[in-house]
Amino acid sequence: MDVDFDVIVVGxxxxxxxxxxxxxxxxxxxxxxERGAQVGDKxxxxxxxxxxxxxxxxxxxxxxxxxxxxxxxxxxxxxxxxSFVNIDYADDRLGAPVNAVSVLRAKLDAxxxxxxxxxxxxxxxxxxxxxxxxxxxxxxxxxxxxxxLRCHVVVAADGVNSFVARDAGLxxxxxxxxxxLGVKSVIALDRSTIEARFNxxxxxxxxxLAEGAAYAVVGDCTKGVGGGGFMYTNLESVSxxxxxxxxxxxxxxxxxxxxHDRFLDHRRVAPFLEGGELLEYGxxxxxxxxxxxxxxxxxxxxxxxxxAAGLALNTGLTVRGMDLAAGSALAAAKCVDAAxxxxxxxxxxxxxxxxxxxxxxxxxxxxxxxxxxxxLEGTRMFNDYGPLLADVFHGVYNLDLSPRRRLVKTARAAVxxxxxxxxxxxxxxxxxxxxx
Amino acid sequence: xxLGSIPExxxxxxxNLGAASHIEVDxxxxxxxxAGPLLxxxxxxxxxxxxxxxxxxxxxxxxxxxxxxxxxAPPGVLTWRYPAGGAGIAxxxx
Ligand SMILES: Cc1cc2nc3c(=O)[nH]c(=O)nc-3n(C[C@H](O)[C@H](O)[C@H](O)COP(=O)(O)OP(=O)(O)OC[C@H]3O[C@@H](n4cnc5c(N)ncnc54)[C@H](O)[C@@H]3O)c2cc1C
Ligand code: SF4
Numbered sequence: 001m002d003v004d005f006d007v008i009v010v011g012x013x014x015x016x017x018x019x020x021x022x023x024x025x026x027x028x029x030x031x032x033x034e035r036g037a038q039v040g041d042k043x044x045x046x047x048x049x050x051x052x053x054x055x056x057x058x059x060x061x062x063x064x065x066x067x068x069x070x071x072x073x074x075x076x077x078x079x080x081x082x083s084f085v086n087i088d089y090a091d092d093r094l095g096a097p098v099n100a101v102s103v104l105r106a107k108l109d110a111x112x113x114x115x116x117x118x119x120x121x122x123x124x125x126x127x128x129x130x131x132x133x134x135x136x137x138x139x140x141x142x143x144x145x146x147x148x149l150r151c152h153v154v155v156a157a158d159g160v161n162s163f164v165a166r167d168a169g170l171x172x173x174x175x176x177x178x179x180x181l182g183v184k185s186v187i188a189l190d191r192s193t194i195e196a197r198f199n200x201x202x203x204x205x206x207x208x209l210a211e212g213a214a215y216a217v218v219g220d221c222t223k224g225v226g227g228g229g230f231m232y233t234n235l236e237s238v239s240x241x242x243x244x245x246x247x248x249x250x251x252x253x254x255x256x257x258x259x260h261d262r263f264l265d266h267r268r269v270a271p272f273l274e275g276g277e278l279l280e281y282g283x284x285x286x287x288x289x290x291x292x293x294x295x296x297x298x299x300x301x302x303x304x305x306x307x308a309a310g311l312a313l314n315t316g317l318t319v320r321g322m323d324l325a326a327g328s329a330l331a332a333a334k335c336v337d338a339a340x341x342x343x344x345x346x347x348x349x350x351x352x353x354x355x356x357x358x359x360x361x362x363x364x365x366x367x368x369x370x371x372x373x374x375x376l377e378g379t380r381m382f383n384d385y386g387p388l389l390a391d392v393f394h395g396v397y398n399l400d401l402s403p404r405r406r407l408v409k410t411a412r413a414a415v416x417x418x419x420x421x422x423x424x425x426x427x428x429x430x431x432x433x434x435x436x
Numbered sequence: 437x438x439l440g441s442i443p444e445x446x447x448x449x450x451x452n453l454g455a456a457s458h459i460e461v462d463x464x465x466x467x468x469x470x471a472g473p474l475l476x477x478x479x480x481x482x483x484x485x486x487x488x489x490x491x492x493x494x495x496x497x498x499x500x501x502x503x504x505x506x507x508x509a510p511p512g513v514l515t516w517r518y519p520a521g522g523a524g525i526a527x528x529x530x
Contacts, residue, residue, distance in 0.1 A: 042525065106528055161503040260480070279528075
């Protein structure tokens with residue numbers, strides 16, 4: 001077959017860049033097409049990258065890549081209308097070795113694009129792939145306006161809305177309950193203010209990187225809409241926003257931007273941001289269906305990676321997509337390279353990708369958390385547990401001269417007063433153990 | 437911290453203005469299915485506003501390209517594609 005490139009990668013996000021980099025490094029001729037005017041223009045994430053996999057792909061990643069802070073402090077926050085209960089976990093071990101970093105994707109993706117170029121891939125930004133070239137079900141290349149480019153394998157890395165897979169009839173649109181809208185603001189604050197407000201040690205104990213905090217917020221921050229809030233520290237800004245499950249958002253009658261503003265204005269959140277300046281307001285969808293969304297990974301001449309393949313995980317405590325994007329691209333690149341070497345890029349020739357993905361940390365984690373979406377869909381997690389926890393602590397700390405009760409009794413009274421029944425508590429604890 | 441109105445916020449974002457709208461609304465279908473209020477609420481950039489005559493106005497240049505409207509609009513109401521290559525939102529931070 002006469003081709004322009006061995007491989008054409010559609011989309012220069014984390015998944016596309018890793019795939020292009022790996023295949024170019026293996027000596028394949030690679031074209032990486034990106035619709036943004038520059039690589040990184042369209043990228044938006046919450047921003048905590050679990051970075052061990054990046055270190056494997058790009059040795060020295062933490063020193064070379066534009067990362068913001070090493071996350072050594074994680075907070076799980078239950079937000080209620082008039083209380084705020086936090087599980088605050090800071091641990092030096094999270095910085096040695098560094099496990100997670102905050103990133104701003106416009107910068108990170110631009111750097112990843114440069115790595116692809118350095119590895120020999122041809123990077124073509126400003127081009128929207130508007131169709132696959134198909135012949136009898138076999139993908140032969142991509143089309144963009146009047147241009148047609150042919151290749152042995154197309155890697156679809158075009159993200160959560162993947163029109164490439166949709167238009168080729170490989171994936172139906174996902175149902176709204178498997179998708180969430182992220183609405184995010186980036187707010188400038190100076191370095192020392194961030195370190196003081198987020199209780200961060202100033203001298204970097206995390207391999208020389210500045211240390212940072214990540215808040216995952218559940219409860220009233222979404223006014224009952226399934227999802228949650230996040231607040232991550234960058235070097236000189238804070239990334240903050242909400243993730244709102246689409247089915248619930250539609251049903252709720254709430255306005256997405258109002259929910260975002262209400263979260264930032266909450267009296268326990270606003271002080272973190274006081275005096276800051278809005279740098280950017282953005283929005284992006286994120287896949288939340290877990291294992292149920294991962295399908296149609298391979299077709300003749302085509303593989304899907306990253307969120308185009310439905311790969312993302314929300315466990316309530318962590319949102320992960322970037323590391324899964326990188327991991328899936330790593331697995332795909334290996335299998336595409338082998339298929340090219342064998343001269344068989346049919347579905348059978350590429351099928352080893354599915355098994356490789358399943359065996360990788362990506363497939364294993366998706367499997368481990370397969371019950372998380374259903375667990376998080378239960379509304380108690382969002383609506384009832386925060387107030388219950390607050391009532392328990394209120395009973396402990398509110399020394400109002402009434403005789404004290406033992407903690408167990410206080411807790412039991414709080415459960416009694418809450419809509420959560422003891423049997424629910426037991427059932428949810430069991431479900432949480434199985435799901436998370 | 438002052439967030440400002442949605443148009444004020446969007447004026448801080450970088451946009452490369454495209455030549456033509458990437459969004460079309462079938463006004464008759466939207467009216468029949470009552471899609472206006474839903475689109476107004478769910479779009480984080482307030483791209484859609486319904487006028488007193490029921491017609492939906494589309495401020496497509498403000499679009500953040502998230503895809504929420506496409507995922508939630510009743511079938512037949514929206515034609516939504518990514519803008520042409522190089523056009524649209526261009527995040528500086530992301
Ligand atoms: C609010 C929010 C918070 C999140 N928080 C986190 C987090 O803290 N940690 C984490 O790990 N993950 C998080 N995620 C998920 C994570 O951002 C994604 O899973 C990840 O970015 C997916 O990477 P990707 O490369 O598959 O797709 P994307 O990053 O979406 O990249 C797709 C690329 O393809 C390009 N493209 C699309 N269509 C075409 C086309 N037709 N032609 C040419 N180019 C095209 C796009 O412009 C884009 O550059 C979050 C997501 C959101 C929305
Ligand atoms: S894609 Fe997002 S920002 Fe653009 S119009 Fe639809 S909902 Fe609004």
